[in-house]
Amino acid sequence: xxxxxxxxxxxxxxxxxxxxxxxxxxxxxxxxxxxxxxxxxxxxxxxxxxxxxxxxxxxxxxxxxxxxxxxxxxxxxxxxxxxxxxxxxxxxxxxxxxxxxxxxxxxxxxxxxxxxxxxxxxxxxxxxxxxxxxxxxxxxxxxxxxxxxxxxxxxxxxxxxxxxxxxxxxxxxxxxxxxxxxxxxxxxxxxxxxxxxxxxxxxxxxxxxxxxxxxxxxxxxxxxxxxxxxxxxxxxxxxxxxxxxxxxxxxxxxxxxxxxxxxxxxxxxxxxxxxxxxxxxxxxxxxxxxxxxxxxxxxxxxxxxxxxxxxxxxxxxxxxxxxxxxxxxxxxxxxxxxxxxxxxxxxxxxxxxxxxxxxxxxxxxxxxxxxxxxxxxxxxxxxxxxxxxxxxxxxxxxxxxxxxx
Amino acid sequence: xxxxxxxxxxxxxxxxxxxxxxxxxxxxxxxxxxxxxxxxxxxxxxxxxxxxxxxxxxxxxxxxxxxxxxxxxxxxxxxxxxxxxxxxxxxxxxxxxxxxxxxxxxxxxxxxxxxxxxxxxxxxxxxxxxxxxxxxxxxxxxxxxxxxxxxxxxxxxxxxxxxxxxxxxxxxxxxxxxxxxxxxxxxxxxxxxxxxxxxxxxxxxxxxxxxxxxxxxxxxxxxxxxxxxxxxxxxxxxxxxxxxxxxxxxxxxxxxxxxxxxxxxxxxxxxxxxxxxxxxxxxxxxxxxxxxxxxxxxxxxxxxxxxxxxxxxxxxxxxxxxxxxxxxxxxxxxxxxxxxxxxxxxxxxxxxxxxxxxxxxxxxxxxxxxxxxxxxxxxxxxxxxxxxxxxxxxxxxxxxxxxxxxxxxxxxxxxxxxxxxxxxxxxxxxxxxxxxxxxxxxxxxxxxxxxxxxxxxxxxxxxxxxxxxxxxxxxxxxxxxxxxxxxxxxxxxxxxxxxxxxxxx
Numbered sequence: 074x075x076x077x078x079x080x081x082x083x084x085x086x087x088x089x090x091x092x093x094x095x096x097x098x099x100x101x102x103x104x105x106x107x108x109x110x111x112x113x114x115x116x117x118x119x120x121x122x123x124x125x126x127x128x129x130x131x132x133x134x135x136x137x138x139x140x141x142x143x144x145x146x147x148x149x150x151x152x153x154x155x156x157x158x159x160x161x162x163x164x165x166x167x168x169x170x171x172x173x174x175x176x177x178x179x180x181x182x183x184x185x186x187x188x189x190x191x192x193x194x195x196x197x198x199x200x201x202x203x204x205x206x207x208x209x210x211x212x213x214x215x216x217x218x219x220x221x222x223x224x225x226x227x228x229x230x231x232x233x234x235x236x237x238x239x240x241x242x243x244x245x246x247x248x249x250x251x252x253x254x255x256x257x258x259x260x261x262x263x264x265x266x267x268x269x270x271x272x273x274x275x276x277x278x279x280x281x282x283x284x285x286x287x288x289x290x291x292x293x294x295x296x297x298x299x300x301x302x303x304x305x306x307x308x309x310x311x312x313x314x315x316x317x318x319x320x321x322x323x324x325x326x327x328x329x330x331x332x333x334x335x336x337x338x339x340x341x342x343x344x345x346x347x348x349x350x351x352x353x354x355x356x357x358x359x360x361x362x363x364x365x366x367x368x369x370x371x372x373x374x375x376x377x378x379x380x381x382x383x384x385x386x387x388x389x390x391x392x393x394x395x396x397x398x399x400x401x402x403x404x405x406x407x408x409x410x411x412x413x414x415x416x417x418x419x420x421x422x423x424x425x426x427x428x429x430x431x432x433x434x435x436x437x438x439x440x441x442x443x444x445x446x447x448x449x450x451x452x453x454x455x456x457x458x459x460x461x462x463x464x465x466x467x468x469x470x471x472x473x474x475x476x477x478x
Numbered sequence: 479x480x481x482x483x484x485x486x487x488x489x490x491x492x493x494x495x496x497x498x499x500x501x502x503x504x505x506x507x508x509x510x511x512x513x514x515x516x517x518x519x520x521x522x523x524x525x526x527x528x529x530x531x532x533x534x535x536x537x538x539x540x541x542x543x544x545x546x547x548x549x550x551x552x553x554x555x556x557x558x559x560x561x562x563x564x565x566x567x568x569x570x571x572x573x574x575x576x577x578x579x580x581x582x583x584x585x586x587x588x589x590x591x592x593x594x595x596x597x598x599x600x601x602x603x604x605x606x607x608x609x610x611x612x613x614x615x616x617x618x619x620x621x622x623x624x625x626x627x628x629x630x631x632x633x634x635x636x637x638x639x640x641x642x643x644x645x646x647x648x649x650x651x652x653x654x655x656x657x658x659x660x661x662x663x664x665x666x667x668x669x670x671x672x673x674x675x676x677x678x679x680x681x682x683x684x685x686x687x688x689x690x691x692x693x694x695x696x697x698x699x700x701x702x703x704x705x706x707x708x709x710x711x712x713x714x715x716x717x718x719x720x721x722x723x724x725x726x727x728x729x730x731x732x733x734x735x736x737x738x739x740x741x742x743x744x745x746x747x748x749x750x751x752x753x754x755x756x757x758x759x760x761x762x763x764x765x766x767x768x769x770x771x772x773x774x775x776x777x778x779x780x781x782x783x784x785x786x787x788x789x790x791x792x793x794x795x796x797x798x799x800x801x802x803x804x805x806x807x808x809x810x811x812x813x814x815x816x817x818x819x820x821x822x823x824x825x826x827x828x829x830x831x832x833x834x835x836x837x838x839x840x841x842x843x844x845x846x847x848x849x850x851x852x853x854x855x856x857x858x859x860x861x862x863x864x865x866x867x868x869x870x871x872x873x874x875x876x877x878x879x880x881x882x883x884x885x886x887x888x889x890x891x892x893x894x895x896x897x898x899x900x901x902x903x904x905x906x907x908x909x910x911x912x913x914x915x916x917x918x919x920x921x922x923x924x925x926x927x928x929x930x931x932x933x934x935x936x937x938x939x940x941x942x943x944x945x946x947x948x949x950x951x952x953x954x955x956x957x958x959x960x961x962x963x964x965x966x967x968x969x970x971x972x973x974x975x976x977x978x979x980x981x982x983x
Binding site for chain 1: 545546572591595599618621624625626630647648650652654656661673675677678679
């Protein structure tokens with residue numbers, strides 16, 4: 074009984090082996106892929122071999138990441154060999170193929186993996202300048218590539234180094250989606266961060282990030298002038314204190330500061346300057362009459378200064394007016410300054426000529442050697458009686474009835 | 479007598495003088511107005527942008543949730559444009575084996591790979607006609623400075639035909655995933671790395687739709703005054719309503735209409751045309767008529783690089799009307815077998831297969847057919863179509879056997895007689911033509927065969943037309959005249975004797 078069982082088992086096994094081997098025997102007649110490798114390294118020799126009893130006209134369609142082509146076989150020892158051309162063997166990625174010219178189409182694919190050696194570190198850094206303070210950052214993107222310009226496989230370690238002042242840091246990131254990237258945050262000080270990367274024994278070139286000062290904080294302004302007289306001639310210079318951001322970094326040269334000067338009438342004069350070594354200065358000519366200036370500076374949208382008050386003293390207390398040439402020539406002067414010196418040329422004097430309280434004309438002239446002369450021509454001002462007002466250095470003189478003839 | 483003659487002579491002279499003057503004035507004014515046309519100042523500098531979409535594969539972005547800098551829509555649009563252009567330029571370069579344009583869309587290192595392919599293919603005499611039909615990109619990464627992006631383009635459907643020494647070597651449709659790195663260089667997004675991560679053969683077969691109980695008693699329809707231009711300037715819904723009533727009252731239940739490809743705007747289907755089509759379909763529904771909509775009329779290129787445009791055209795129309803009750807079937811193309819000789823049978827069939835699959839992928843309820851021009855071609859693609867339709871303009875005596883023969887080859891699907899008819903024209907261009915009487919006899923006989931075999935039918939056509947566009951039968955007058963007289967209603971609007979047999983014996 075036991076023997077019988079073994080006998081049946083043996084018979085079954087024999088039958089089973091016959092069944093399983095049988096298809097192979099049939100396939101020997103037809104075309105079949107012999108190559109068993111399905112993964113190749115980029116740049117290696119790749120040959121797809123098919124068993125065939127004879128050379129049959131055939132081609133291999135082959136397609137990789139960049140394109141497709143047809144390959145002709147060589148026939149040797151009942152094997153059809155298709156050599157993948159070198160330009161295809163270089164590109165990583167899936168290569169799908171079809172054996173053309175069989176009744177039962179054979180198709181398949183294999184994978185080319187990048188050579189896990191870095192030939193070139195392609196790295197991109199941006200933006201090139203960032204703000205101090207630790208919230209702004211630049212991003213370094215690294216694509217380690219092999220000798221055939223393939224990005225290395227995902228999860229390759231890339232170490233990213235950076236140096237700032239006396240501080241160096243080294244961090245490791247993994248490639249994903251063909252790239253590795255790292256955000257490099259600024260520190261509280263301004264300066265330059267040097268960045269490089271390293272992967273599988275290959276170093277990248279050096280990149281640098283300029284860390285610029287953050288936005289300035291409020292500041293103080295001062296003024297400097299040669300005297301405090303409103304002579305309309307000298308220049309007052311306004312200075313800022315050294316502009317700093319909140320981390321005590323001096324702001325970048327060229328930061329624009331606007332000075333707003335409000336006078337007693339509420340009018341605004343504006344002057345501006347840009348910083349050098351944190352200090353901006355701006356200039357303004359003295360007023361030509363007694364004035365009180367309120368000065369405040371702004372860095373638009375970022376910071377402002379205190380208010381500075383400047384007083385300008387009157388220099389001309391009085392002046393004389395003489396009429397001659399049938400009252401048609403008016404001589405104003407001498408215009409004398411604070412030490413009784415002749416006022417420097419350029420003080421503005423305005424004459425208004427009125428009839429019946431209506432202004433006929435305003436004539437403005439600037440002083441020369443302490444005097445201003447007005448000539449009222451007969452063409453413009455026929456013989457009549459006029460009212461004449463003369464203004465200079467904030468003083469007005471009125472002559473009610475001046476007869477011209 | 480002499481005096482009268484003199485007067486006649488005088489008046490002739492005066493009249494001819496007037497005629498000459500009138501002619502000269504007319505001529506001068508015609509020249510003047512011709513010279514004035516195109517003198518529009520606004521067009522003087524030719525500043526208008528003449529841009530035609532050349533490549534419109536279906537592109538669907540995954541929801542944007544990338545690493546790095548948040549992506550804005552404007553950048554994404556320019557990225558998409560340059561990325562698709564990169565594919566298009568690549569297709570053209572593989573087709574012509576030239577490298578023009580590649581430098582705009584591939585970085586210096588990346589384009590070396592393409593150059594070596596093109597060089598090798600050129601040497602072997604291989605050229606590739608390829609296109610991509612679908613892209614499903616997903617943005618993985620966008621760098622902080624906005625100069626580098628990585629995307630994964632999944633399920634890219636690529637159609638390729640490879641030719642070696644100008645004969646077809648291989649045809650394939652693949653579906654692949656690509657990983658792409660792009661760099662923004664001098665205003666162009668250029669491909670830096672391209673890695674195919676997965677690829678397999680693409681099998682897209684639409685589900686068959688059972689139309690075994692189809693009941694078509696119909697007619698091919700164009701309005702009398704606007705044949706082959708139904709949706710043009712002279713579109714009149716009133717005329718069409720009137721015609722639909724005539725058709726309905728004649729006992730018919732179906733019409734077959736035609737969508738002119740260029741007229742509808744090729745890839746960018748014009749909304750006003752869709753609006754007109756909608757009016758026609760709504761009206762048909764109201765009048766209880768079913769409609770066979772024939773797409774791609776007057777189109778005849780079939781080139782692979784045109785696929786995306788064709789696809790967008792069909793997609794727009796079919797998706798707009800896929801739920802419309804009036805539609806009974808989509809006819810992919812009228813008589814495409816006539817283009818086999820000029821365009822190549824393989825090319826036309828590949829195009830047809832693609833369009834069948836496309837329409838079926840969008841509209842899963844309406845049947846798809848192709849109006850073959852003769853019975854011999856009717857078995858082509860019979861497995862892909864939901865019903866077979868063929869046109870028959872040959873001797874009626876053979877219709878019975880032809881149909882029975884067809885039915886024996888196509889057992890599982892209805893076979894529809896999509897067009898048949900006889901021109902009643904005889905005149906100076908054809909003395910041996912048919913008369914209205916023989917036309918009536920023809921239809922009587924045809925209806926006899928139809929009812930005997932229970933053939934679904936659509937006759938050609940309702941009206942005698944006044945003007946046949948040259949695209950239909952060419953310029954030859956005997957062809958045009960013949961084509962003008964296929965109707966059941968003559969040019970004056972009177973029913974011809976054949977009208978009696980329009981739907982039944």
